[in-house]
Amino acid sequence: MTTTPTVRDAGTPARTLDRRTPRRSSLTARPAVGLLFVAPLAIIVAILFLVPLGVLLFMSTQNWPLLGGPTPNGLGNYAEIPSNALFVGAITFTLIYTILTTILIFGISFVLVAVSNSSRRGAKFYRTTFFLPYVVGTASAALIWLAAVNDRNGVANFLLERLGFTDGPWGFLNTGGQALFTTLTLVVWKFIGFQVIVLLVGLQAIPNELYEAARMDGATTMQRLRYITLPYLRPTLALLLILSITGSLLAFDQFQVLTHGGPDNSTITLVLAIYNTAFAQFDLGKAAALSVVLLLALVLLNGVQLFLLRDKDDR
Amino acid sequence: MTVITRTPGGTRHKTGAARVRSAAAGTGYHLFSGVLAAIFLLPILWAVLNSVKPAAEANSNPPTLFPHSFSLENYQKLATYGAGLGTYLWNSIALSVLVVVGTVIITVLAGYGFARFQFRGKSLLFGTTLLILMVPYATILIPLFIVLGRLGLTNSVFGLALVLIMFQLPFGVFLMRNSFESIPRELEEAALVDGCGPFGALRYVSLRLVMPGVVTVALFSFIASWNEFLGPLIFLSDGSQYTLPIMLVNLSIGQYGAVDYGAIQAGVVITIVPVLLLYLFLQRFYVSGLVNGALRG
Numbered sequence: 001m002t003t004t005p006t007v008r009d010a011g012t013p014a015r016t017l018d019r020r021t022p023r024r025s026s027l028t029a030r031p032a033v034g035l036l037f038v039a040p041l042a043i044i045v046a047i048l049f050l051v052p053l054g055v056l057l058f059m060s061t062q063n064w065p066l067l068g069g070p071t072p073n074g075l076g077n078y079a080e081i082p083s084n085a086l087f088v089g090a091i092t093f094t095l096i097y098t099i100l101t102t103i104l105i106f107g108i109s110f111v112l113v114a115v116s117n118s119s120r121r122g123a124k125f126y127r128t129t130f131f132l133p134y135v136v137g138t139a140s141a142a143l144i145w146l147a148a149v150n151d152r153n154g155v156a157n158f159l160l161e162r163l164g165f166t167d168g169p170w171g172f173l174n175t176g177g178q179a180l181f182t183t184l185t186l187v188v189w190k191f192i193g194f195q196v197i198v199l200l201v202g203l204q205a206i207p208n209e210l211y212e213a214a215r216m217d218g219a220t221t222m223q224r225l226r227y228i229t230l231p232y233l234r235p236t237l238a239l240l241l242i243l244s245i246t247g248s249l250l251a252f253d254q255f256q257v258l259t260h261g262g263p264d265n266s267t268i269t270l271v272l273a274i275y276n277t278a279f280a281q282f283d284l285g286k287a288a289a290l291s292v293v294l295l296l297a298l299v300l301l302n303g304v305q306l307f308l309l310r311d312k313d314d315r
Numbered sequence: 316m317t318v319i320t321r322t323p324g325g326t327r328h329k330t331g332a333a334r335v336r337s338a339a340a341g342t343g344y345h346l347f348s349g350v351l352a353a354i355f356l357l358p359i360l361w362a363v364l365n366s367v368k369p370a371a372e373a374n375s376n377p378p379t380l381f382p383h384s385f386s387l388e389n390y391q392k393l394a395t396y397g398a399g400l401g402t403y404l405w406n407s408i409a410l411s412v413l414v415v416v417g418t419v420i421i422t423v424l425a426g427y428g429f430a431r432f433q434f435r436g437k438s439l440l441f442g443t444t445l446l447i448l449m450v451p452y453a454t455i456l457i458p459l460f461i462v463l464g465r466l467g468l469t470n471s472v473f474g475l476a477l478v479l480i481m482f483q484l485p486f487g488v489f490l491m492r493n494s495f496e497s498i499p500r501e502l503e504e505a506a507l508v509d510g511c512g513p514f515g516a517l518r519y520v521s522l523r524l525v526m527p528g529v530v531t532v533a534l535f536s537f538i539a540s541w542n543e544f545l546g547p548l549i550f551l552s553d554g555s556q557y558t559l560p561i562m563l564v565n566l567s568i569g570q571y572g573a574v575d576y577g578a579i580q581a582g583v584v585i586t587i588v589p590v591l592l593l594y595l596f597l598q599r600f601y602v603s604g605l606v607n608g609a610l611r612g
Contacts, residue, residue, distance in 0.1 A: 031432060031433055031434040031435070032434075033432060033513050034428050034431070034432025034433065034434040034437070035428075035432075035434050036428075037424045037425060037427055037428030037432065037513075038424070038425045038428040038429065038434075038437075038440060040420070040421045040424060040425070041421050041422075041424070041425035041428075041440070041444065041484065041488065042440055044421065044477065044480065044481050044484065045440070045443055045444055045447070045481070045484065047462070047466075048459065048462070048477060048478060048481040049443070049446075049447055049450070049455075049481060050443070051458075051462055052455045052458035052459045052461075052462050053450065053455060053458070054458075055458035055461055055462060056454075056455050056457065056458040059457065059458055059461075111351075112351065115344075115347070115348045115351060118344065120341060120344055120345075122345060122348070123348075125352070126348045126351065126352050128595075128598075129351075129352040129355045129356055130351070130352075130355055132355065132356070132359070132591065132594070133355060133358075133359070135538055135587075135590045135591060135593075135594040135601075136359070136542075136587045136590065136591070137541070137542025137543075137544065137560055137586060137587070137590070138542065138544065139542070139544040139560040139563070139564060140542070140560065140563070140583045140586045140587050141358075143563055143564070143567055143579055143580075143582075143583050144358050144359070144361070144362050144580070144583055145358070146567055146579075147362070147365070147576045147579055147580055148358065148361065150574075150576065152374075152376055152576075153374060153375060153376040153377065153378045153576070154378070155361060155378050155380070158377055158378050189354075189355065189358065194605070197602060197605060197606075198605065198606070201602075201606050246451075250451050250453050250454075252453060252544075252545055253544045253545065256544075256545075256548075256564075257544075257564050257567065260568075271453045271454075271545075274453070274454075274456075274457070275456075275545075275549075278457045278460075279549065284457055284461075287457055288457055288458070291454045291455065291457065292454075294453075294454050295450060295454045295455075298449060298450070298451070298454070299449055299450075302448075302449045
């Protein structure tokens, strides 16, 4: 597309300066119009984000049954967290889940990246395959797993039996450990594609000349990995680490669908505990206090991320 | 299969022994990768295969690996559960369309506003919008429930759509602002001189230039709202307003009678096929969005 220079020249003679001094342009000279364009955004952010955030902080200091009014409770809801068995269990379990998920996804993603970063024919197909589960909804993925591991006719039990590993259904969801294991397989399958794609993009951003120069200097594969690849990928790895941790801390769908937090409340995550406290026990104040704690943890992690990614610009 | 791969620093013409070695490595690579790819594809494939078995076969013990006969019975049964598949499908479509349209309109306007105008509170509003990223709605869903209740918007697809739109805003506003900033403003100014208002300049001149960004924002908001589970679970209490994922999960806990794995898998297939197709056709936009959102956001 081309511009119409004649009209422009007729309108404002000093046009050539515009590229350097955008503030002088005819558009930006009208601040009221700018406000009009961002008004819908401002309204939604104010009503559905800032107001609820304020309500959340207020709510966490109140005794607030779902059906009924609030009465002040000071910091009582926070003080009760350490003695609330459901919350303590949920915090412990969520931390264990987060650590395991992050280790598994990081370890396995390196293998998948090695496979899909190959220049061989077919590498692109493999890359697409690894990523497909990422667009499948977590609830749908959990339902596929639920059908596959059911005791009545689940295909996972069938295969284990046929291969001679078990005698009868293995009981994928029978104990806390088994339920966690089953959920971890689901989570790795569902989310790892994202990590693979982001790592691939990070790898492609490394200038090829560096590798060639290193090779001429006689650097080994390990040395190239150690001194070129890893330093360049550091910001990407830091980002993925934070995303994996924050994502795991907020896990809900997979547990709600697959384990229902069971057996015996052994797989209740923080969000599941918040959800149950608010909408099954109708105790909004306690649920809000736990939400604020989770929120602070997330803000802290994001602060760490900003700190880690600072180097990106320094380089 | 071509054996000649990139061999930097080496010769392109290989000796016989090297060729054999390279072919062996290639086979090993494809064996290993093929098994990995199969692991990633099998769960989806298995759900599809099960969904087209006759209902009795899909629920039989022991299970069959491949359908012995083809049937759409599972899909037909799904149509009769609860308020009927049609209702849930329509609810899911309505929710996703509302979210996509709302997100696109708000983020295009705001992106244009941020990229082209100076006004008081500009960086404050932009910063606050990005702050939403730090506060996933799982943590503010309870006050959101109260606020929506005061506005009379609980148990309404419209109210739920507003909530889901809000969580698409950081990504969308960020992407649209960058899109507008990357196109020259001279075009719009020419339009202004020609008598367009600022809105006309956006509508008739710039919008078509930022279309890739619009497609990316629409794609992300569609996939997110189509797959959304926690939101509908909390904000919709009337069974006839449930979306597809909620209905299927209710099916899996036996809300409509004995758990019918064949029907569940038919529902899963209906739920995942649209997003898989969208992804395969619009992969370019999806990956660019991921990279822009994740690496720069």
